[in-house]
Amino acid sequence: MTELTSDDDGEVEGDNADDERMLFGEKREETTLLAGSGLGITRIDVAAAQVGQFSLLDRATVRGLASDGRDVVVATDQHVAVRTDDGLHPLGFGPAEAVGLDDSWIYAADGERVARLDRSAGLDATAGDWETVGSVDHPRRFAGDLLAGDRLVRVGDTLDAQGLSAVRDLSADGALAATADGVYERRGGEWVEVLAGDATAVVADGDRAHAVVDGRLLERDGAEWSELTLPGGETPHLLAYTQTLAVIDTAGTVHVAADPDVTHDGHGGWRSQAIGLPDVTALIAVR
Template sequence: MSADNDISLDEKRVYSGDRRETTAYVASGMGVVTVDVVDERVGGFELAHRCSARDVAAGDGLVAVATDEAVLVGPGEFEASGFGPAVAVGLSGDGLLAAGQDGEIARYDEVSGDWNALGTCEGDVRAIDGDLVAASDGVYRLTDDMAHAGLDDVRDVAASGIPRAATGAGLYYLGNGWMDHLDGEFTLVASDGDRGHALGGGELLRLADDGRWQVHPHQPDAEFVDLDYGDTVYAVSADGRFFAEGEDGWRHQLLGMPDVAAVAVPR
């Protein structure tokens, strides 16, 4: 699809000179919220852009937001990218990805300024991470096009390190095909290649050094809807709180925003 409001993504990339200070981005029903964090210390927050945000992704100096009207790119002044209403966004090694409300997956071409369609999911898209898409009818893998890669009722995916999928029937990892690691209903899985977390059966799990999942010693007093990594672990909950993990547990800040859906931390 062609971008009516073509912009250069390179123009949106900014880099901070202070590596200890991080701005986390939260997608909410009221808009994009920025939260200042230093390690596990949560600072100020503000509504950076008013919209109905469904998802957010950040990396390589770029922030992308899926909204009910368009895919926006920032940071700073968020601008329309030429992609219409979206339910999910993601960043892979090949660039910015977006999922439309009809299940169409497209990748942004920075050279031409166009969105190139890769294919369409038959089910509802629920998440994009790296080159993986989580949908109600399974996992899709993205290359120059897209292909169904198995499973069903996939709630979330994590592409870094060993690919993993959270489904309504269990937590899976990709080995010789999809291998059942844990049974039960899982709603969240995340990994940065070194750290890993999953949410299932009302418990937060973390990946141990031996590759086994263990119950997190500090259970949050809310249900996480998304989780990402920076200097520590950051998460957002269904009741609108932003969490940062410290040595003695989770610190949190009430954002006061409705329909919090996702968090992204540039790294």
């Protein structure tokens, strides 16, 4: 499949695009976020813990996103597709709620079936290339071959139950799970509750971990969790990691936690930008 590329033709840019080009023209590490919504896929650039230019890449009703840094796979209300220089290229699977991928497979789930596609099929994939392996009610999120839904399963030749239910989100490494009962961490092959409450989002990366529980944003420091408050008391919705933590709230505003060491003014705290995307369904970092 094609490598991830940025398509600047026809993009709908944010109002502050000129200022952001100056910011992003400097030699600072950049990360790209992709946000899926009913409008489509929106690209959001982040550098120096500052939200930069944002633009609409593809128009579609997006239900899920996944990336391995090389390919971006999209679940829409019409089909599973991969992003190419020419837009969204269907892969032979119809509407889906969740998509995922690893080195060998692309995964999709639509509430009635869970299936996988050998990545060697490439852009010529058809419906007959998908291998159905089972079903999971209310599929929500893949982390590699792990699928979060009404039950947590590992997708292989069959579905292997992993011992959790009502799973809403998974960290990219599959080590943390957000469920209706709380946040669980896999330790020695067992799931251990580390936070109680209604957990809806979780991210983890090495020593970092953040979660949304009972509508509150929580950060792990060692074994302890503490609450972070977004500007204006907004409610956190989806989480991702750039160089630092990125949050989209329920009103469609992006917040980035600024490290004083990488900001222009040497001050930390939140950097926020309204991007006009309510009801965001997916948020991933692609580089």
